[in-house]
Amino acid sequence: MTDHDDLDNVPQAIAVPKKRKRFSVVWIIPVVAVLVALGIWVQRIMSEGPTITIIFKEATGIEAGKTFVRYKDVHIGLVKTMKLSEDFTKVVVTAKIDKSAKGLIVEDTKFWIEQPRASLSGISGIGTLLSGNYIGLEPGKSKRERRDFAGLEVPPAITFDQPGRRFVLQTNSLGSIGSGAPLYYRQLNVGQVIGYDLAEDGGSIKIEVFVRAPYDKYVTDQTRFWHASGIDVSLGAEGFSVRTQSVLSMLIGGIAFETFISAAEVKPAAEKAVFTLYNDRKAAMAHPETIVTPYVLYPDESLRGLLVGAPVTYLGLPVGEVTAVGLEYKPETEDIRPRVDFVIYLRRLLSHLKDPSSAEEITSSKKERHAFIQGLVNRGFRAQLRSGSLLTGQLYVALDIFPNAAKVKIDWTKTPQELPVVPSGLQDIQNKVNNILAKIEKMPIDAIGEDLRTLLARLDGLLKRAEGEILPDVKKTLEDLQRVLKSTDATLVGKDAQAQQDLREALQEISRAAKAISGLIDYLERNPDALIRGKTQEKSR
Amino acid sequence: MSTGAMTGIKLGLVSCEDCGLLTRPADVHEPGYCPRCGEELVLRRHNAIQRTWALIIAAAVCYIPANLMPVMITNTVTSVEVDTIISGTVLLYMTGSWHLALIVLIASVMIPLAKLAALAYLLVAVQRRSSGDRYDRARLYRLVKFVGRWSMLDVFVITFTVALIQLKPLMSIKPGAGVLFFAAVVVLTMIAAETFDPRLIWDSNSKEDKNDGP
Numbered sequence: 001m002t003d004h005d006d007l008d009n010v011p012q013a014i015a016v017p018k019k020r021k022r023f024s025v026v027w028i029i030p031v032v033a034v035l036v037a038l039g040i041w042v043q044r045i046m047s048e049g050p051t052i053t054i055i056f057k058e059a060t061g062i063e064a065g066k067t068f069v070r071y072k073d074v075h076i077g078l079v080k081t082m083k084l085s086e087d088f089t090k091v092v093v094t095a096k097i098d099k100s101a102k103g104l105i106v107e108d109t110k111f112w113i114e115q116p117r118a119s120l121s122g123i124s125g126i127g128t129l130l131s132g133n134y135i136g137l138e139p140g141k142s143k144r145e146r147r148d149f150a151g152l153e154v155p156p157a158i159t160f161d162q163p164g165r166r167f168v169l170q171t172n173s174l175g176s177i178g179s180g181a182p183l184y185y186r187q188l189n190v191g192q193v194i195g196y197d198l199a200e201d202g203g204s205i206k207i208e209v210f211v212r213a214p215y216d217k218y219v220t221d222q223t224r225f226w227h228a229s230g231i232d233v234s235l236g237a238e239g240f241s242v243r244t245q246s247v248l249s250m251l252i253g254g255i256a257f258e259t260f261i262s263a264a265e266v267k268p269a270a271e272k273a274v275f276t277l278y279n280d281r282k283a284a285m286a287h288p289e290t291i292v293t294p295y296v297l298y299p300d301e302s303l304r305g306l307l308v309g310a311p312v313t314y315l316g317l318p319v320g321e322v323t324a325v326g327l328e329y330k331p332e333t334e335d336i337r338p339r340v341d342f343v344i345y346l347r348r349l350l351s352h353l354k355d356p357s358s359a360e361e362i363t364s365s366k367k368e369r370h371a372f373i374q375g376l377v378n379r380g381f382r383a384q385l386r387s388g389s390l391l392t393g394q395l396y397v398a399l400d401i402f403p404n405a406a407k408v409k410i411d412w413t414k415t416p417q418e419l420p421v422v423p424s425g426l427q428d429i430q431n432k433v434n435n436i437l438a439k440i441e442k443m444p445i446d447a448i449g450e451d452l453r454t455l456l457a458r459l460d461g462l463l464k465r466a467e468g469e470i471l472p473d474v475k476k477t478l479e480d481l482q483r484v485l486k487s488t489d490a491t492l493v494g495k496d497a498q499a500q501q502d503l504r505e506a507l508q509e510i511s512r513a514a515k516a517i518s519g520l521i522d523y524l525e526r527n528p529d530a531l532i533r534g535k536t537q538e539k540s541r
Numbered sequence: 542m543s544t545g546a547m548t549g550i551k552l553g554l555v556s557c558e559d560c561g562l563l564t565r566p567a568d569v570h571e572p573g574y575c576p577r578c579g580e581e582l583v584l585r586r587h588n589a590i591q592r593t594w595a596l597i598i599a600a601a602v603c604y605i606p607a608n609l610m611p612v613m614i615t616n617t618v619t620s621v622e623v624d625t626i627i628s629g630t631v632l633l634y635m636t637g638s639w640h641l642a643l644i645v646l647i648a649s650v651m652i653p654l655a656k657l658a659a660l661a662y663l664l665v666a667v668q669r670r671s672s673g674d675r676y677d678r679a680r681l682y683r684l685v686k687f688v689g690r691w692s693m694l695d696v697f698v699i700t701f702t703v704a705l706i707q708l709k710p711l712m713s714i715k716p717g718a719g720v721l722f723f724a725a726v727v728v729l730t731m732i733a734a735e736t737f738d739p740r741l742i743w744d745s746n747s748k749e750d751k752n753d754g755p
Binding site for chain 1: 555562563564566568572574576577582588591595598599602606610620621729736
């Protein structure tokens with residue numbers, strides 16, 4: 001600090017006139033800050049998507065602020081909060097969806113929790129083992145927006161953009177079919193079960209199935225669906241049969257379908273068309289019979305081994321099946337008799353014909369049909385219970401021609417008509433034996449006995465004559481023969497017989513000749529030139 | 542120090558802020574330039590109050606997004622975690638390290654706020670020409686200036702974490718927009734503290750002495 005006196009020495013500043021700024025430029029800084037902050041805020045507001053609530057039964061692996069909502073593996077939202085519902089039974093999850101994905105959130109959008117799942121039909125959601133569970137969604141087709149949803153427990157099997165059609169199958173029992181069970185067409189996997197539910201009245205089960213394009217065009221109004229679950233082992237009159245689709249369907253069940261080929265015109269089935277689901281292929285394919293004629297039999301024998309569904313054969317070919325087996329009380333005779341109801345599928349009978357159209361008139365008119373069957377019956381057309389397999393003792397109804405059957409007139413006024421029966425099995429055998437006995441009875445045994453006696457008398461006479469006339473001659477002949485043999489013995493066989501001696505000499509001759517030849521061969525072997533030059537002197541050897 | 546202390550203004554003298562040369566101003570309102578180094582002479586810093594206010598307001602504006610927006614985005618294989626300063630503090634507290642939470646809370650939330658409040662208080666006091674607690678206000682100003690250089694800790698931590706933790710497929714950390722605003726708050730408050738002219742604290746409440754900004 002200098003003294004006051006020295007203040008005069010303080011230099012004078014340079015004066016430069018300058019215009020004063022009323023306002024400092026520094027105010028730009030807060031303005032910019034406000035603008036930036038406002039900009040960010042506005043951008044946030046603008047990009048704000050909808051907030052939705054989803055109600056799940058359980059929120060497995062869902063965390064507020066961490067779990068994403070994903071569609072096709074793209075993050076489109078984030079779970080904001082999760083809390084229990086008021087009655088503590090469900091979980092209410094709120095999620096904020098990006099504005100860009102707003103269009104996905106419509107009325108029929110489905111949400112589910114994607115998590116690792118292992119089932120027999122496959123393992124899914126492996127990725128979530130690392131990434132954590134997330135909420136998956138399947139956008140709907142509706143245009144109306146919605147903000148509260150109920151989450152699915154399992155992901156829908158079919159995605160929204162997969163081409164194909166859905167159908168509804170009606171059945172009494174679900175069997176082993178579950179969501180995701182495969183659908184087979186000619187044993188090719190063409191779709192799957194996407195869900196099932198009880199019908200409103202609780203009387204049946206509705207199974208929703210999805211058939212992928214292009215296979216969905218094979219589903220027509222004549223298509224039959226049946227359970228292809230597990231192994232279908234049946235032990236019937238036709239023997240032991242095993243039917244399976246694939247190993248997968250054996251384990252998790254499945255549905256197969258086929259279109260009934262004989263169906264005249266087939267139209268593709270509409271989306272969500274309802275079909276009946278049959279228990280097996282046979283039932284499914286047997287059903288579309290257009291002409292089903294019921295008949296009844298009253299066989300006078302045991303029905304043991306005859307089951308409903310047993311085949312009815314004509315000349316060994318299946319033409320129908322047994323529909324009921326029971327008893328019937330007949331008031332007139334106060335008698336209970338066995339009764340068998342069966343049906344004949346005329347079309348199936350005709351399908352065995354080489355040219356089904358040739359029998360067109362039989363199928364077309366009822367009268368013709370009756371006349372045809374009456375004609376058959378007149379020629380001995382009868383029903384018979386037969387044992388299909390000795391092993392199982394199952395019976396089936398055989399329709400056959402028994403030419404010697406008595407004529408029967410069918411009463412066409414009654415429904416169902418009664419077909420005449422011929423007894424079967426043991427009874428059949430019994431009848432045959434009876435026939436034989438009757439024939440035996442008819443034989444002229446007395447006359448045969450008479451003839452036999454005269455024959456024996458004649459034989460006796462013959463023998464007597466032989467004794468008197470023929471025997472001495474025979475004796476003489478034998479003596480002659482003995483003589484001849486003795487002389488032969490002397491010349492040929494005896495020790496000093498001439499022939500014997502000659503033979504011995506001849507053999508000795510041959511033996512000698514053989515020795516000479518042997519020597520010659522020996523010599524030739526050593527001197528092959530001897531063949532040309534002749535025998536040389538002993539010395540030169 | 543007493544209010545009636547001798548000042549350069551009272552003596553009609555001004556010292557150059559750059560080289561410290563004591564000069565006689567050309568005019569009380571337009572002191573002119575330093576004859577030695579050519580620096581513009583000011584009796585009190587130009588528009589100190591206005592500038593400080595502007596910077597404080599800017600800092601206060603930035604303070605809001607700094608706290609609301611995420612400062613750190615942690616990408617792990619399983620999840621993406623977005624943290625704001627407050628959520629980080631809460632997380633620390635929830636996981637049991639309350640002392641760490643306290644440090645973060647004080648360093649990142651309280652101190653910037655306190656700095657803003659302190660500077661605003663100093664400005665208001667100067668503008669109201671309050672004569673009380675001048676010594677305390679001077680100490681407060683020194684404290685604000687001192688603390689300023691440490692306020693970037695948060696920003697440093699985040700920058701280092703982001704630089705170091707880049708284990709791409711497994712884990713990566715990205716800075717959020719909040720950290721920019723936080724840095725802006727710190728920088729703006731530091732500049733504000735520099736812009737403020739502590740001499741104003743000591744200017745007497747006498748009317749004739751007013752010659753700082755409007």
